Amino acid sequence: MKTPGRNFIKTITKLLIVLFLIPEIFPVTTLAQPLQTGDSKQNKKYAYSFKSLSRKTDTDRMQRGLFYLSQSLPRRVLNWSVPGHNLSSLEEADLWLIQQLTGYGYQPEKDATQVRAFGRDLTKPLAHQYAAPPEDAPWFTACNIIAERPGKTNPDDLIVVIAHKDSQSWIASPGANDNAIGTCGALELAYLLRRFKPDHTIRFIFCNEEHTPWTSVTAAENIKSAGKDVLAAINLDGIGVKSPQQAGHLTNVTRFTTPEGEKLADLMDRLNTFHSLKLVQSKYRSEHPGDDDGSFINAGFPWAVLNIGSMPYADPNYHLETDTPDKVDIKNAELTVRLTLAAILYLDTFGRPD
Secondary structure: OOOOOHHHHHHHHHHHHHHHHHHHHOOOOHHHOOOOOOOHHHHHHHHHHHHHHHOOOOHHHHHHHHHHHHHHOOOOOOOOOOOOOOOOHHHHHHHHHHHHHHHOOOOOEEOOEEEEEOEEOOOOOHHHOEEOOOOOOOOEEEOOEEEEEOOOOEEEEEEEEEEEOOOOOOOOOOOHHHHHHHHHHHHHHHHHOOOOOOOEEEEEEEEOOOEEOOHHHHHHHHHHHOOOEEEEEEEEOOOOOOOHHHOOOOEEEEEEOOHHHHHHHHHHHHHHHHOOOOOEEEEEEOOOOOHHHHHHHHOOOOOEEEEEOOOOOOOOOOOOOOOOHHHOOHHHHHHHHHHHHHHHHHHHHHOOOO
16 A cells, blocks of 8 residues: 655645634625525525515616605705795605606505694704694695515515605705615615515605604504504614714614514614625614604504614714715614615524524
């Protein structure tokens, strides 16, 4: 029997060293590991869906929508029109959203709520001057725009993505971070999921929060009246917005009010880590239901959260004329869209988290 030659031994030694170093140089992605214990088919379905859909997110598409909603339309309100235009600026935004959704293959619907513009109290700090409408303030018809992908096996269980599309009705703010970017984030999710065949119905609601009353109340109550359940409601508002001191950081805060909401917040953290999205992800507890996710909690749907860039909200241009699209962190917003996509796919595949 021949003794292995010196060159052969060197070759084997080098090969063993390479095999030892490969995991250090190229660590195995967490996607190779199951997200949930149990059904391997479900894990494979989830992993494939997220990988194939998330890589289609497009910051250019989001940015084009952002600049249309907060620059081409300087405001999105019912009590003001672009000079020379017949429709209010919010009605123009509604038409644009309907056109986008129709182009994606949806059949968007509208409901109606009677609302008024907020009044303005000049004695308050500038960012918080909204006030009850004057007694003689006119009433307007405000619409939620609703589009959905119907569920195959659980059509009456809804995964809701909601974002308010209007800007501040009491001040001439473009409302880029509040909340044209959240609107474009929800619209991007609608684009990504336009051909997805979910087990549960995925419903997109573009509502109004800067007029009173909030139209998200109508949306939540209509779901309740129809006898449907909300598996989860995820509100996108001010995604990627942060203080100047946080510039350069990619942040998301999932705000919750209920114990069920905290489980969703913990899921967001887990998915951010699992997919290596590299968001600085945190959670924040609110004492009372608020914003459009709060409308769902008040209607009896406790699985509701808000995804937002900072909490307490740290935008120095909040509710001001300086809330312009050039100040939006589009990359941060896109990562929040990917995180929200992961949550939607998780909920559809595995159900609510334990």
